[in-house]
Amino acid sequence: MAIDSKEMMKKYFKIENGEVIFTGSKLIIQIPEKFIEDDITQINQTTVTTLGIFEGLIFDDVDEDDLTKYNHNFVFKLPAIIYMNPSHIETSIVTSEDLETETLVKEKYYNFIFLNGDTFIVSTSLVQSFGVVDSFIKMMLNGKIPKGIRYDEIATIWSNCAFINGSGAMGSDFVTLSTITSNLVRDPLDFSKPFRLNAEDYYKKGIYNGKMIRYMDIPRYISNFTAITGSDPRHSITVAMERIYGEGKSDTMSPIEENIM
Numbered sequence: 229m230a231i232d233s234k235e236m237m238k239k240y241f242k243i244e245n246g247e248v249i250f251t252g253s254k255l256i257i258q259i260p261e262k263f264i265e266d267d268i269t270q271i272n273q274t275t276v277t278t279l280g281i282f283e284g285l286i287f288d289d290v291d292e293d294d295l296t297k298y299n300h301n302f303v304f305k306l307p308a309i310i311y312m313n314p315s316h317i318e319t320s321i322v323t324s325e326d327l328e329t330e331t332l333v334k335e336k337y338y339n340f341i342f343l344n345g346d347t348f349i350v351s352t353s354l355v356q357s358f359g360v361v362d363s364f365i366k367m368m369l370n371g372k373i374p375k376g377i378r379y380d381e382i383a384t385i386w387s388n389c390a391f392i393n394g395s396g397a398m399g400s401d402f403v404t405l406s407t408i409t410s411n412l413v414r415d416p417l418d419f420s421k422p423f424r425l426n427a428e429d430y431y432k433k434g435i436y437n438g439k440m441i442r443y444m445d446i447p448r449y450i451s452n453f454t455a456i457t458g459s460d461p462r463h464s465i466t467v468a469m470e471r472i473y474g475e476g477k478s479d480t481m482s483p484i485e486e487n488i489m
Contacts, residue, residue, distance in 0.1 A: 236302050240286055241348060248349035254287040255342040256295065257312075258320075260335055262370060268363040269338075274313055275350075276340055279363045280306030281385070283374045290343065295320070303376035307364055307389030309357050311350035314340040360393045368412060369443040378436040379423055383409045411446060413438040419449040 240252040259282065263269040269278040285298035292298075318339045323332050342348055364386060367373060373382060383406040415421040416430075416439045423430070423438025430436070441449075 236300055246351055247347050250342045250346050250348045252286050253290045256285045257282055257340045258337045260337050266366045276312045280304050280308055280310040283376055303374050307385050308392050309355045309360055313347040315343045315346050316341040356393050361390050364389045371440045371442045373440050379413055413440050
């Protein structure tokens with residue numbers, strides 16, 4: 229029988245002297261090496277500092293090494309910096325698809341392993357940092373938001389991240405954050421379409437998120453014209469997103485096409 233997130237947190241974690249202690253047999257949190265490179269996660273000996281948005285895998289058998297055979301999983305959704313003290317830190321290789329080259333690539337991940345009695349979070353007090361908002365944006369733009377986070381939660385978490393860490397509204401309203409999110413999350417069966425267009429159909433099937441892709445990959449899927457204007461990917465996505473003016477159109481016209489029509 230499935231355990232909801234609140235019951236799982238009560239069953240496998242406890243607060244003791246201001247710390248969050250893991251009370252199960254084994255917990256593994258996987259962080260891509262890209263997070264280390266982008267300074268989203270830092271490792272200092274046995275202390276891990278990271279943005280609190282990740283997936284956790286709980287194993288009832290402490291000797292189980294196959295990461296696909298976890299007994300329970302959860303998604304941690306705290307848009308703030310947390311400090312953790314795992315028992316062990318190991319590395320593994322995960323194979324995924326590179327949308328730009330349409331090939332399978334191997335990516336290095338860090339596995340933070342917690343055993344019974346380990347400190348999952350060093351302090352329940354929130355640490356405010358302006359840099360956390362940048363870390364969340366990097367996570368989004370690189371398509372690394374955990375799959376377990378619902379599509380309709382992403383913009384809210386982003387907004388909360390800015391509020392918690394003292395950035396206010398970042399000069400943008402919630403509609404702007406939702407618009408950016410809707411362009412990054414695509415229909416899993418057709419990347420040319422935003423997930424929002426078919427969200428209800430997916431929700432009926434129990435699927436609550438689409439495929440989040442990297443910002444530099446978006447132009448090639450939404451328009452033949454914008455797909456070839458990618459020498460500067462940051463500029464390309466800005467142009468591509470601004471040019472989407474009709475949800476029912478399969479492609480957008482280039483400036484040349486607009487002028488000769």
